[in-house]
Amino acid sequence: MNTVPQSDERLRQEVSARYARTALQVLGTPEGDTSSCCASGCCSSGAHQSDPITSDLYTQMELGEIPVAAALASLGCGxxxxxxxxxxxxxxxxxxxxxxxxxxxxxxxVGPTGFAYGLDMTDAMLELAERNRKEAGIENVKFLKGIIESIPLPDTSVDVVISNCVINLSADKGQVLREAYRVLTSGGRFAVSDIVVQGDLPPILRRDMESWAGCVAGALEEATYRLLLQEAGFVDIEIEVTRRYSLDDIASSGASASVTSLSPEEREAIDGRFVSAFVRARKP
Incomplete structure (x- = not known):
């Protein structure tokens, strides 16, 4: 079991490396470590339909609107x-x-009169995303390189901020939410899918790098999520559970080593406590 790095930058590098492996696999680029991040280290690819967190999130109609590679590289939870x-x-x-x-x-x-930005820190993912954009023939899109703790857009520049199982990977979630608030227009909407835990996590799960990249260890407790949104300035906060995961689900998503080491009491305490949730809020 790899432990979560104490440095925010090192954690960011670890997460990026795991997600880069997925992008390189989809791009068809050989890489020294042929084991896919999708196999155990992160929210698995949409290609792995047995994954309890990432499977069956999009309708067949939606999947028919985009290149296959975009779906194969999808690592979300909603x-x-x-x-x-x-x-x-x-x-x-x-x-x-x-x-x-x-x-x-x-x-x-949003149509031709609207616009969609994508922000990612991983070069291979940005390359894949741009390839998918060109294949889809969509022009009202721009992919930006950067980190979600420091969004490279001006104040009040977007109407809606979305995210799909990514905020839980940040070591400074409060800063992410403050940045989201900054770039939203007045009345703008925060609408993200994320993994949330309803209760405390055993320390061993919090320290496990594989379960962090698997969208487990970094999950915020629901009350903490609400508090951080309030502190950032958001109002009308709602957290709607969309999926609930058993302990076996959590183990198969990348946390098997740490789950195995839990005591029977700890297992019972966290069984069913992990959820995918749709988190809504509004900038006044």
Whole structure:
């Protein structure tokens, strides 16, 4: 079991490396470590339909609108584009856009008078996303390189911020939410899918790098999520559970080593406590 790095930058590098492996696999680029991040280290690819967190998130109609590679590189835990109630003409930002699936779907929903930005820190994912954009023939999209703790866009520049199982990977989630608030227009909407834990996590799960990259160890407790959103300035905060995971689900998503080491009491305490949730909020 690899432990979570104490340095925020080292943690960011570890997460990026795991997600790069998925992008390189989809791009068909050979890489020294042929074991896919999708196999155990992160929210698995949409190609692995047996994964309890990432499977069956998009309709067949939605998947038919985008390149296959965008779906194969999808590492999310929800479908924020379907739940964000996007409207024609809106500007949308996807935090941690990966292979671009949610950006491309958003661009279609906001139409030619709207625009969709995707922000990602991983070069291989950005390359894959741009390839998918060109294949889809979608022009109202721009992919940006950067980190979600420091969004490279001006103040009040987007109407909606979405994200798909990425905020939980950040070591400074409060800063991410403050940045989301900054770039939103007045009345703008925060509409993300994320993993949330309803209760405390055993320390061994919090320290496990594989379960962090698997969207487990970094999950915020629900009350903490609400508090951080309030502190950032958001109002009308809602957290809607969309899926609930058993302990076996959590183990298969990348946390098997740490789950095995839990005591029977700890297992019972966290069984069913991990959920995918749709987190909504609004900037006044």
């Amino acid at each position: 479908n924020p584009t379907a739940l964000a109630e996007l409207r024609p003409g809106e500007k949308v930002l996807d935090l941690g856009s990966g292979g671009g699936i949610d950006v491309l779907l958003s661009a279609k929903r």
